[in-house]
Amino acid sequence: MTTYAAERPLLPAWRGLIGFNMFTALALGAGGWFLGAWIGGQIAVGNDYLIATDQNDVGILMGYLFGLIGWLGGLGFFNYPVSRLLGRPATVREKESGGAARYFTLCTDHKVVGIQYFFGVGIFFFIGGLNAMLMRTELLRPVERAWPAGQYLSLMSLHGTMMIMMTSAFILGPFGNYFVPLMIGARRMAFPRIEALTFWLVPPAGLILLSAIAFGGIPTGWTGYAPLGTEGRSGMDAYIFAFMLIGLSLTLTGINLLTTILTMRAPGLTWTRLPIFVWGVLSTSILMALAAPVLIAALLMELMDRAANTSFYLTSSGGSPYLYENLFWFFGHPEVYILALPGFGIVLEILPVFARKPLWGYKLAVAGMLGVTFLSFMVWQHHLFVSGMNSGLRPFYMLTTELISIPTGFIFLNAMGTLWHGRIRFTVPMLFALAFFFNFLIGGLSGIFLSDVPSDVTTHGSYFVMAHFHYTIMGGLVFAFFAAVYYWLPKMTGVVLNERLGKIHFWLMFVFFNLTFFPLFAAGFLDMPRRVSTYAPSLQTLNDFVSASAFVLGSSMLIFIANLIYSLVFARIPAAENPWASRGLEWQVPTPVPLENFERIPIVNSGPYEYGVEGAPPTATLGPVAVPAAGS
Amino acid sequence: MDAHASTLEDPPELLPRTIWVGSRVFAAGEAFFFVPFLFAFFYLRALNSNGVWRGWPHHHPHPSRAFGIAILICVVASAAVLRAAARMAGTAWRPAAAAAFGLGLAAVALQCAQFASLGFGPTDAGYGSVFVGWTGLFALTAFGTMLWLESVLAQSLRGSADVSYLRASVEAVSFSWAVLALVQTAAFILLYLVA
Structure with a gap:
């Protein structure tokens, strides 16, 4: 059977505008x-x-x-x-040759899909960030000023939903799709068309979500809680439809990545040699394949309540809004780890490269990731501690939530052990990776307060929660994302990002991230409620300080964008094939990466982290291999 | 050492293997898609909000059990025949798969016929919502699975795919369909017998 479509001749760029494409x-x-x-x-x-x-x-x-x-x-x-x-x-392949036009159409090359994700998700992430700036503008004054309360609520919901939707695809989209096949020695993903589909569902999801502004906004925040979600204006239809599309994209991404990793590893790439980033992707894929379908079903029920007058979430006619809350958080808490686990994978991938030491406790790291994956399905009710849940269930969920800090702690142990006595190079990716641990530690420790019922009762619904999850998601995932950007972009684009601008970006982002979010723990303890545009006048100085810090934090993103444009468009300094002297298989292929990735399927000889190990063989044999004759 | 390691092409067993694994993961995702309906059934039934889980005071929905049994028989028989077909040698699987295809489509058609004469609708309280939501989405999923099966049969009849690929594809559809048959069995027990 022929599994490859016939190669098409290279067409002129204008010809790419006609036919099946984005336009x-x-x-x-x-x-x-x-x-x-x-x-x-x-x-x-x-x-x-x-x-x-x-x-x-x-x-x-x-x-x-x-x-x-x-x-x-x-x-x-x-x-x-x-x-x-x-x-x-x-x-299995389609439109893989065709120059720049490939980026605007269905292309099954995993490298093209990775770059499509990078820019596509980046645009919506930027819009989500702008929403945050608008919110902080309103919070400069304790009374309603720039935005009426309803508009502020919609702004906040758009920010939250956009960020959660896009950050779900933030690492697995660009880096999972681009690098997993390279890291496991494969030429493609298991299901390349499905891979392309997962990206092309993202732009309509983002646009549909934004269209909520035209239909009365979203009053519910990113959670879409019933009964507000079923009774809200038509903007809720946009929220439901957009989030369902992202749920579908996540499910298909999970299925595809899981199948790819399970079946397409190169000979010699045993489970104990698998790069730790791939383990992170594997764990995340399990969560995506199993948790995202639950979100789709929960949102379908909400959609039916709104459009077909069913009563899944309507108490007056036999339903219950708690059904939605349970279903949502059954997805929602694994979702937190869908965001965190790839981040763990990235930072643990980067640390050995810049500490020039093997990854300490490789098996412990894998156990930590799989432990988090397993436990994340058993903690969701801690979001409902103060929502009228059966009080007899509280201790169980308190215990499971606190248990999850043990496998998470493994990751910190791995990092400390790897850095210990290492020859650390403070490159931009390494700085972001180190900052990840600083931020995530604060996020994790503050999470213990929220997993504990007595302290959760006093902090629930306050800015304390908001500060906590921004420390885990922005302080964790987004810092890991930028670590990955500075680490892998030279391989993806073939050019080097400016180091000086990168360091300015890092220091501004790190300092002002902490200046923005750390004071919000105090705001939470001082009873400032989430999702409300007004607050006690006594908190104005604190809020003004936070807003000013947030504006600088936002500007640090502009420095990154300037760096990207400067480096990719103007400077265009060619990247070396392996600028970080990494042992990773993805760095052993030429830059730019050829269409087929590897001329021959590589044979993996050793693990990717044997830095400084005397006599360690090369990670893989990439050239022709003599196959022993039968019987020899 | 793997002999394919030094070749330019993917190993021939790769595509069947990815189909086999992919179908398992896909089926797990499908099963989790229906878990919320299972949860909704028990949760809303236990809460019995406003005392109207089973319907309005003078209008309790009672779907036709005859339809339910007929749909269940079609789905289970179709899944069993297709699982058996996946184990048959040569081209013997084709008539069996065609029979499974016919039975699957019959189940979808019966579900549509039941909706047309249901006597209640999605607005009829908790039970009505769960019934219509669960069975409606099941019918859609079943229809999608039958389209998948049709594409495998069509390829086989046109001779456009090799044997190992076809065998892996039939096995994959049959596994996914068998999982859906379990979902339908659970739906029948809960929606027709337990409710």
Whole structure:
């Protein structure tokens, strides 16, 4: 059987604009939206329930559905399934050659998908960050000033939802897709079209979420809690649909990465030689494949409550909003580790390279990650300690939540052991990796207060919680993300990022991140509630300080963007093939990485962290290998 | 040492292996998709909010058990036949897979027919919501699985795929469909017998 599509001749750049690509997808998506909204309007005409309300949720949801179908159709995602239904041969690759046009269409090259993710998710992450700046502007004064309370709430919800949606794809999208096949010695992902689909679901999700502004906003925060979620204006339809798309993308990413790692490792790449980042991806993929479908189902129930008048979450007609809270957090807490585990993987991947020592306690690190994966499904009710849950259940969830600090602690042990007596090089990636541990430690220690019922009762719903999760997600994941950017971007783009600008970015970000979020623990202890645009006048000085710090923190991102543009567009200093002298398999291939990754499937000889180990063989044999004759 | 290590092509067993593993992970994801409905059933039934879990005071939904049994038989029989087909040698699996395909589509058609004459709807309190949500999404998932099976059958009939790929594909569909048959069995027990 032929598993490879025929190579297409290289076409001129303008030719790439015609056919199945992002521009066609935008046109068909917009057309689909109007068609769907019209059909939804026709459905509503005959429905007493929908006529009785002043908003047509069916029309809006049908608009999103048809818009999505148009978008995917415009990109060419239906061509292959239709050809399969007609019995045509299966292929695994599509549009992998075609110059820059590949980045604007369905391309099955995992390296193209990784770069698509990097820029696509980056744009929405930037928008989410701008929302935060607008929120801090409002909080410069204790009274309502820049934004009315409802608009502030929508702004906050957009910020939270956008950030959670995008940070879920933040590491596995660009770096998981780009580097996992390279690190395991594979030429592609297991299901390349599904890989492409996972990215192309992200832009419509982001745009649909932003469209909530036009439909009355989102009053619920990122959690979408019922009954507010079922009763809110049509902006909630945008929230539900967008989050479902991200849930689908996460599920498919999990399935794809898990299958890739389980089946496509190069000969010799045993489980004990697997790079620790790949272990992080593996653990995350398990969570994504199992937890994200629960989110999709929970949101579908909310969608049906809104559009079909079911009563999953309506107490008056036999439902319960607590059902949503339970289902949401069954996904939501593993989601926290979907964000954290790839971060663990990245920093542990980077530390040995810049400490020039083997990773200390490799098996302990793996056990820690798998332990977190397992326990994360057993802690979700700690989010409901003060929501009227059965008090007899509290001790169990308190215990499981505190237990999870043990495998998390393993990761810190690995880091300390690796750094001990190391020859540390303070490069930009290393600085971000070290900052990860500083921030995550504060995030983790403050989490103990929230896992403990008596202290959670006093801090729940306050800025203490907000400071805690920003320390874990921004202080952890986002710092790990930037560590990965500075570490791997030379391999991805073939050019070196400016070191001086990188260090300015790091120090501004690190200092002002802490100046922004550490005072918010105090604000929480002083009873400043989350999600409210007004606060006690006595807290104004504290809030002004936080806002000023947040603005500098936001500006540090501009320095990163300036560095990116300067280095990629103007300076374009070519990167060496292995600028960090890393033993990782991904650094043993040429830059730019060839289409097939490896000329021949490599044979892995040793682990990737044997720095300073005398007599350690090269990580892999990449050239031709003499195969012993049969019987020899 | 692996002889394929020095070749330019993927090892021939790679694609069947990825299909086999991928189908297991996919089936696990599918099963977790239906877990919220299982949870909703027990949770809402236990809470019985406002005393209307089972329906409004003078309107208790009672779906036709005959339809339920017929749908269950079609799904379970289809899954069993397809699992057996996946173990058959040569091209003998094709008639069995076609029969499974027919039974699967019949289950979807029966579910649609049941909706058309249900006597209650999604607005009929907790039970009605869980019933329509669970069975409706199951029918959609079942239809998707039948399309997957159809694509494998079509490839086999056109001779456009090699044997190892086809065998792996049939086995993968059959596994996924078997997991869905377990979901449908649970749905029948809960929605028709326990509720």
